[in-house]
Amino acid sequence: QVQLVQSGAEVKKPGASVKVSCKASGYTFTGYYIHWVRQAPGQGLEWMGWINPHSGDTNYAQTFLGRVTMTRDTSVSTAYMELRRLRSDDSAVYYCARDAHLVPFDYWGQGTLVTVSS
Amino acid sequence: DIQMTQSPSSLSASVGDRVTITCRASQGISNYLAWFQQKPGKAPKSLIYAASTLQSGVPSKFSGSGSGTHFTLTISSLQPEDFAIYYCQQYNSYPRTFGRGTKVEVK
DSSP states (O other): OOEEEEOOOEEEOTTOOEEEEEEEESSOGGGSEEEEEEEOTTOOOEEEEEEOTTTOOEEEOGGGTTTEEEEEEGGGTEEEEEEOSOOGGGOEEEEEEEEOSSSTTOEEOOOEEEEEOO | OOOEEEEOSEEEEOTTOOEEEEEEESSOOTTOEEEEEEOTTSOOEEEEETTTEEOTTOOTTEEEEEETTEEEEEESSOOGGGOSEEEEEEOSSSSOEEOOOEEEEEO
């Protein structure tokens, strides 16, 4: 069965970086884009960008340009999202989600809580 | 960016009620509209894509309709497990944008 398993919760200081992983199983990793979405406490969903695991191509939301990098390691079927220069308002749950272009976000990871606090 | 406006932001309903949630796009998105359900502490779950296509395994009490700028999600007979927050999302263009959510609560 399709699964996306994310890394555990992180606590970071302002100005630091965080790297969240998303390990895929149960399907061909390179056949589906991986998107990242975040959700601040009590708030809605915010799209961050995608990576094409086959080519490594990426597309980031304007909000995160210059601070986010999405990568993948096909040998371990894992996608990564690194966010730099963290601020307190980056505290959120970060989700990865599989996307089949015309069937968006059919599977989601369980989420990774990132807390930014001094 | 395409803005997605959901209404209402919250509603109170009883078990067995028929519930309808509306989502409007700031510009035409054809049928590139998805609906998600989120329960507290959980990841969103895909319910519907292409405005009206049920995701595999989703019960038929959920239905979606619409095209262009106006869309609806209907739950035909609300059950206890349906109390949650529902989000619409457009995937016609980037950035992908979500509505702000509709919280369905127990009356």
